[in-house]
Amino acid sequence: MKELRYIDDVSTLVLDKEKCIGCSLCTQVCPQAVFEMRDNKANIIDFNACMECGACVNNCPSEAISVSPGVG
Amino acid sequence: MDKIEGCGSNESPKKKNLKISTFDVNIMSSMDEIALSGSAELPNPLADYEKPGYKMCSYVDKFIQTDAGAIPIIKSKLGKDDLFSTFYVRCGIKRNKYIVVPGLYGIGKPDKNSEVLVTANFKLTFDHLRKQLDDINAWILVLDTKGINVWCAAGKGTFSTLELVRKIKDCNLEKIVDHKRIIVPQLGATGVAARDVKKLSGFRVVDGPIRANDIPAFLKNKRQADKNMRQVTFSLYERFILTPVEIQIVLKPALITALALFIISGFGPGIFSFSSAWERGTISFFALITGIVSGAFVTPMLLPFIPSREFALKGIIAGSIFSIPVLLIISSAISGAAGLFALFLFSVTISSYLAMNFTGATSFTSPSGVEKEMKRYIPVQLASLVISTGLWIYSAF
Numbered sequence: 265m266k267e268l269r270y271i272d273d274v275s276t277l278v279l280d281k282e283k284c285i286g287c288s289l290c291t292q293v294c295p296q297a298v299f300e301m302r303d304n305k306a307n308i309i310d311f312n313a314c315m316e317c318g319a320c321v322n323n324c325p326s327e328a329i330s331v332s333p334g335v336g
Numbered sequence: 337m338d339k340i341e342g343c344g345s346n347e348s349p350k351k352k353n354l355k356i357s358t359f360d361v362n363i364m365s366s367m368d369e370i371a372l373s374g375s376a377e378l379p380n381p382l383a384d385y386e387k388p389g390y391k392m393c394s395y396v397d398k399f400i401q402t403d404a405g406a407i408p409i410i411k412s413k414l415g416k417d418d419l420f421s422t423f424y425v426r427c428g429i430k431r432n433k434y435i436v437v438p439g440l441y442g443i444g445k446p447d448k449n450s451e452v453l454v455t456a457n458f459k460l461t462f463d464h465l466r467k468q469l470d471d472i473n474a475w476i477l478v479l480d481t482k483g484i485n486v487w488c489a490a491g492k493g494t495f496s497t498l499e500l501v502r503k504i505k506d507c508n509l510e511k512i513v514d515h516k517r518i519i520v521p522q523l524g525a526t527g528v529a530a531r532d533v534k535k536l537s538g539f540r541v542v543d544g545p546i547r548a549n550d551i552p553a554f555l556k557n558k559r560q561a562d563k564n565m566r567q568v569t570f571s572l573y574e575r576f577i578l579t580p581v582e583i584q585i586v587l588k589p590a591l592i593t594a595l596a597l598f599i600i601s602g603f604g605p606g607i608f609s610f611s612s613a614w615e616r617g618t619i620s621f622f623a624l625i626t627g628i629v630s631g632a633f634v635t636p637m638l639l640p641f642i643p644s645r646e647f648a649l650k651g652i653i654a655g656s657i658f659s660i661p662v663l664l665i666i667s668s669a670i671s672g673a674a675g676l677f678a679l680f681l682f683s684v685t686i687s688s689y690l691a692m693n694f695t696g697a698t699s700f701t702s703p704s705g706v707e708k709e710m711k712r713y714i715p716v717q718l719a720s721l722v723i724s725t726g727l728w729i730y731s732a733f
Contacts, residue, residue: 268570268698271645271705292543292561293525295568296700316702317491319525333703 275314276332281305283328290320290329393436394418395466400442404508409442412470418463425460426577428584434459438480440507444473448514451555453544454500454524456481456489468548472555475512479503490527497529501536509539519544519559522566568699575636578697582632586690590628594621600725604732612732619666620728623659623679627686630658635691639698647701648713651691655684675731681724685717 277298286304291297296313299306299320306328308314316331381398385406394415399406414422425434436457442450443466452475455465462478479499481489489495500520504510509518520528522543530541545554545565554561597620602613635642635654642650659680670676692713695701 268640268700269645270701271708274704274708275702276704289530292566293522295523295546295566297563297567313700314702315700316704317487317526319490319523322527322529323525323531325531333707 269312270315272312275311275316276330277308277311277314277316278330279306279308280328281307283326285326285328287325289323289325293319293323295319395463400446403511404440407440407442407475407512409444409446410466410476412443412466412468412472414463414467422460422463426580428581431581432483435483436462436478438478438503440503440509440512441476441478442474443469443476444471446473446475448512450474450513451559452477452509452513452518453551454479454518454520456484456486456495458483458485458489461485465548465551468551472552475509477503477507477509477518486521487523487526490524493527495524496527497532497536500528500533504533504537504539509537516540517542521548522546522561523568570639570699572637574699575639579633579636582636582690582694582697583628586628586632590624593624597621597624600729601732603729615669616728616732619669620679620682622662622666623683624686626659626662627655627683628690630655630683631687631690632694634658635687636694636697646709646713647695648688648692648709648717651688652684654691655687656680658687659683670731672731674727678724678727678731681720681727685720685724688713689717 279299284305286301286306288301288306290306291299291301295317296310296315298308298310298314300309301307314331316333318331320329321331382392382396385399385408386392393408394417395410396408397411398409400409421434425431436459438457450473453465453469454477455461457478457480462476465476477500479489479495480503481494481499484492484494486495500518504518510516516539518533518539519542520530523546525543528541530543533539533541542559543561544559545551545561546568547565550561550565554565598613598617601616601620602608602610604612631651631654635647635651638654639650642653644650644653662683663676663680666679667676670679692706692709695706695709
């Protein structure tokens with residue numbers, strides 16, 4: 265979402281490009297368009313839009329993504 | 337379609353049931369005739385599926401026979417009851433008990449090639465889905481999410497891989513459809529791992545659009561979602577529709593706070609005065625209402641237009657602006673700047689706290705961000721509350 269944004273630099277999202285197998289599932293499940301495919305690898309193109317919902321982590325087949333929000 | 341027995345007709349179950357009813361009322365043969373003639377005059381397509389002690393849901397249109405038994409076909413049009421209860425639930429009334437029995441339903445004229453749409457058993461979610469499915473033939477697999485919507489349930493783990501696999505098996509989905517494909521709303525991805533579903537059930541998860549109203553276009557487009565279908569929004573209407581619940585949640589604590597306000601307002605030169613409790617209490621009560629309206633309604637509504645990313649600060653800004661005209665109106669009843677400032681601080685604090693609370697209802701806040709905000713602003717809000725209470729008591733002297 266471009267018009268409504270939350271606090272920057274807080275997300276615990278980490279993408280390990282080495283582990284990425286290029287399945288592009290993360291680009292599909294992310295509700296905030298955080299990822300984009302470039303050269304058959306996932307890229308974080310909008311880190312601060314991440315709301316740590318965990319959809320990408322849950323669906324990544326190669327455990328290349330992690331989010332670890334505290335208990336809140 | 338031809339493989340589904342009795343699809344669109346209820347001939348066979350009717351015969352079955354007649355046998356049962358004759359058996360049941362065998363003792364009084366006269367009753368048999370009355371029952372038979374009655375049903376002949378007024379055909380009720382649901383009669384064969386009625387059971388003593390059960391009430392037919394108003395959204396069920398009829399039943400169809402499948403290889404996996406009788407499946408209810410639901411209406412795509414919402415009835416008056418549905419609209420009334422939608423209104424109640426939006427106001428927070430009986431919100432936690434608004435559920436649909438989990439399991440398999442159909443809509444339109446579903447057959448062995450129809451898509452299977454997965455959803456949650458919150459009745460608001462269920463209604464929202466079916467009203468978008470006019471002219472669509474599909475199966476609807478309702479998971480047991482304890483009456484919670486798809487996204488929240490996915491986050492809490494009830495809209496999950498295991499629950500989906502369990503329902504696929506319990507409903508004998510492989511007997512219902514010839515294909516091995518289920519459409520799961522994209523926001524369910526937090527709880528449903530597609531590859532595990534495939535492994536455990538043989539069914540392939542297709543990520544459906546976020547919003548139910550995109551489903552017809554999604555299906556027409558060969559199950560391809562465009563970019564807009566994959567991104568959440570938080571429009572003015574989407575924010576507005578959440579505010580009644582925000583206010584409803586606050587009602588009880590607000591009542592307790594109001595009581596405390598009236599007591600605190602009674603303290604003064606004569607230790608405690610009932611007339612002062614009433615007069616000053618009423619004034620402080622207006623400050624409370626101002627804070628609630630600002631934090632739970634104005635801030636959510638004007639969310640993108642209020643400066644700052646932090647909700648607590650948005651609440652402070654909205655509260656400051658909003659409480660000034662209110663204070664001007666009631667200023668004639670207050671003598672001294674201390675009292676006015678106490679009321680101002682109080683309104684702004686309530687507004688800030690409730691605005692921060694609204695982070696839980698949005699579609700774009702991260703838990704880490706909320707944690708950061710709370711650590712920063714809760715001490716400020718507490719300090720402000722203590723100062724405003726002190727000033728308010730001081731201003732009575």
